[in-house]
Amino acid sequence: xxxxxxxAPWYRRAAEVIPQHLVLKSIGTTIFISVFFAAYFYLxxxxxxVPTVVPLTGLDRLIGFEPLALPVYLSLWVYVSLVxxxxxxxxxxxxxxxxxxxxxxxxxxxxxxxxTAVPPPEIDWARYPDMDxxxxxxxxxxxCPSLHVATALFSGVWLHRLLRRFGGPWWILSFNWAWCIxxxxxxxxxxxxxxxxxxxxxxxxxxxxxxxxxxxxxDLDKLRRIAH
Numbered sequence: 001x002x003x004x005x006x007x008a009p010w011y012r013r014a015a016e017v018i019p020q021h022l023v024l025k026s027i028g029t030t031i032f033i034s035v036f037f038a039a040y041f042y043l044x045x046x047x048x049x050v051p052t053v054v055p056l057t058g059l060d061r062l063i064g065f066e067p068l069a070l071p072v073y074l075s076l077w078v079y080v081s082l083v084x085x086x087x088x089x090x091x092x093x094x095x096x097x098x099x100x101x102x103x104x105x106x107x108x109x110x111x112x113x114x115x116t117a118v119p120p121p122e123i124d125w126a127r128y129p130d131m132d133x134x135x136x137x138x139x140x141x142x143x144c145p146s147l148h149v150a151t152a153l154f155s156g157v158w159l160h161r162l163l164r165r166f167g168g169p170w171w172i173l174s175f176n177w178a179w180c181i182x183x184x185x186x187x188x189x190x191x192x193x194x195x196x197x198x199x200x201x202x203x204x205x206x207x208x209x210x211x212x213x214x215x216x217x218x219d220l221d222k223l224r225r226i227a228h
Contacts (some may be wrong), residue, residue, distance in 0.1 A: 001098045010167040017088040019209035025084045028097060033077065039108055042108070044141045047115035054116050054144050057195045066189040067128045078149055079179060080155045086162045096158060099212030103154060105202060110130045114145040121191045131190060138192070149184050149201030150208070156180030157209035 008016075078099075087093045118140040125132040169187050184202075187193040193201075 010163075010169065010172075012030075014163075014166045014168075018085050020088050021090055021093065023092065024093065025087070028093065029081050029084050032097065032101070033080075036104055037056065040111075040142060040147070043108060043111045043115070044139060047111055047141065049115060050139055051115040051117040053119055054196050055193050056119055059195045060188070061214055063185075063188045063195075065123060067131050069182075069186040070130055070134065070212075071150070071188035072182045073190055073192065075179070076152055076183050079159075079183060080109075080151055083155050083158045083162065086159075088164075090175060093109065097210060099208055099215075100151070100154060102148060103204060103208035106143055106208075107150060111142045112144065115141060117141045118143050118191070118194050118197065121211060132190075140192070143193060144197040145204045146187055146199030147196040147201065147204075148187050148193070149198050150205035152180050152183040153202055154209045154212075157206070157213070161213065180226035 084093060084096065084186060087096065092203060120140070125135055156179075159180075163173055163176060184198060187198060188195065
């Protein structure tokens with residue numbers, strides 16, 4: 001049974017784990033995103049002090065404004081929801097969820113103690129109704145570090161690990177990273193963040209991913225020693 005499962009195509013192996021703990025995955029992801037947004041928008045509307053404006057860099061001036069990047073930016077919430085779907089055990093779900101929560105708490109704590117904002121771009125948002133709608137809902141605060149970037153990288157690293165576990169081919173691994181990079185780029189292209197925000201988000205997301213995967217590997221080693 002195990003041998004036949006290992007010989008199955010990667011996509012079938014991935015599909016087999018999606019129904020496992022489906023209620024926990026669905027409810028947990030929904031609650032997590034809802035709580036995050038509640039905290040995020042509260043801090044956005046009620047900063048503890050006057051936000052510091054994050055300066056532009058030369059790279060910011062080289063990256064052109066691209067409103068067509070908006071769908072890629074919004075696709076983050078689909079992207080982050082994919083990772084929990086591919087876990088087969090509750091333990092992995094808990095490790096991943098705790099690591100993601102701690103990363104978000106660190107980011108939100110920075111927003112509280114050091115509120116930041118991006119410089120207002122010289123763009124007539126009325127010409128871009130979709131973008132104008134986003135700017136009305138998600139103002140240019142809570143800028144540094146970019147949690148949009150941090151969660152994208154965190155999810156990208158974990159999804160890469162899971163796809164490799166299933167034996168995913170190079171093209172699906174490449175697609176994962178193209179999606180992740182596209183989301184990161186979109187934060188700059190729609191002027192929601194600047195390069196310094198992105199760099200800080202990459203640092204936060206990368207560190208959280210490394211620590212969480214390191215903990216998971218050590219945990220699995222302990223389980224193997226117990227089993228033997």
